[in-house]
Amino acid sequence: MNISEKAKGIIDSCRFCWMCRHICPIGNATGLERNTARARALGASMVVRGATELKEISKNVYECALCGACTNNCMTGWDPKVFIQELKTEIVLNGVAPDYIVGLIEKYSETGNIYGKKACSCLDSLYGNGGKIGLFVGQDALYNVPELVKKVVELLAKAGVKVDLLKNQDSGAALWFLTGKTEETKNAAVACANALNEYETVIVYDPQDYKLMKHEYNEWNVEVKAEIVSINEYLLKLIKDGALKxxxxxxxxxxxxxxxxxxxxxxxxxxxxxxxxxxxxxxxxxxxxxxxxxxxxxxxxxxxxxxxxxxxxxxxxxxxxxxxxxxxxxxxxxxxxxxxxxxxxxxxxxxxxxxxxx
Ligand code: SF4
Ligand code: SF4
Incomplete structure (x- = not known):
């Protein structure tokens, strides 16, 4: 299996303390022991050693939300999310992803988002206003809660801030979650960075996109020249400056x-x-x-x-x-x-x- 030495080190460093059994929100919901970092590490270890096949652990890999509760509590100090993401890339490249994951990737390829939805026409007037400040809301908000996008714009307007909703709202977060660090994920990140760089400042609404831009983009050498600021940071500054009363x-x-x-x-x-x-x-x-x-x-x-x-x-x-x-x-x-x-x-x-x- 083609995963990094770092990922293999994390897999082998589990000390069986079982802390991740108590704090994994997915494991707590399902009651299944396989839904823990430890069980995933054990499964991955068996694949690395040739004792089982990658397809046998693929469903369990996709049952991790990458929430990092285990990372926060793991006594080894390692980050189980690292090997989980590398496993996803291997799973996809080897064609052993569960059918429902393949279906989501196909939907993304066909429609540009995993929900297979079109953006609400109620947002049409927010694009292309020519301002220096961009608003990046991401795909979750764009396709599932457009009413929140309108409220953000309304709130910023009350502070005299006019924003331009970016036409590209795909940071690569969905592909990153589904496929890890593949060429497709990096291509989406580069396209997004090019869109961000058309602005002086971009306010980022969804923390999953903000985290990707701040961490993975750097790691992948995807250059973002625009100033990237989270919506929370931006709103707090407006409040402190007295612009938002x-x-x-x-x-x-x-x-x-x-x-x-x-x-x-x-x-x-x-x-x-x-x-x-x-x-x-x-x-x-x-x-x-x-x-x-x-x-x-x-x-x-x-x-x-x-x-x-x-x-x-x-x-x-x-x-x-x-x-x-x-x-x-x-x-x-x-x-x-x-x-x-x-x-x-x-x-x-x-x-x-x-x-x-x-
Ligand atoms: S990152 Fe995955 S394994 Fe760890 S606590 Fe979250 S859902 Fe559970
Ligand atoms: S918290 Fe870390 S060391 Fe403890 S069982 Fe889970 S993965 Fe292993």
Missing amino acids: VKKGNNEYTLQDNYFYVRDLDDETTAREIIASVGVNKEMLLKGKETNMAGHLIMNEYMPEVIKEVAQNRWINAKNMDCNVIVTESPAEYVLLKATAPQGAKVLSVEEMLLENI
Whole structure:
């Protein structure tokens, strides 16, 4: 199997502490021991040693959300996500991906997105306005929650910021998730970087795209000359500068920490500062890097019942602490928590929370 020495080292370094069994949100939802970093490492080790075939472990590889909860807690200090992503590339290149993964890749090839959807015509007026500030919302928001895209633009306009919705909204995140570091993923990243570079500044809405641009683009030598800033960072600066005038009240908001922000980008504070500017931070117990939600819309396409259970489990965490208004930082988590919200509970995106406090 053609994977790096680094990936092989991670596979072999497991110390069987079983911490990943307790904290994997997918494993917690399915109750299956195979849904852990340790079990995946064991399976990969057997393939490396010729004791089993790659196709035997391919389904389990795609049952990982890459949320990094195991990375955060693994006693080896290694990152299991590294070998999981390398395995995906091997699985795809060897033609042993599960049918539903092949189907999603084909849908992406045919339509440009794994959902097979067209962007809502309600966004047409937001493209090509000729401004210096671009808005990159990514494919999850574009195809699944266009109403949030409109709200971001509305909120920025209240601060006098006019943005141009980029025509290319594909960072390569979907191909990265489905196929790892393939030529196709890198080509999508290069095309995206070229689109970003037409602007001085680009505000990035979805943390999965922001993380890819900040980490993998650098690793792949994909040059981004435009200033890339996350929507949270941009909004907080507008609030601090007084350009976005918000009212401080006593409403309680609970942040659903997005795993890309807190684990990959090490940012636990920006959204909390935004919440503090309009209300009161009410915390869940599993917060910050310990967040245990792995809301993923691509996985929702092929294992919806499990992803639903993951979201329901997060609501149990919230309700245990009497948290009734969840504020999300990612369109995927917004969609999944909204679909599973118990009676009397509410989900808001960061921009929705700000709009109700202006
Ligand atoms: S990255 Fe997340 S989903 Fe994957 S094994 Fe680790 S904890 Fe589970
Ligand atoms: S947390 Fe790390 S060392 Fe412990 S069982 Fe899981 S993969 Fe192995």
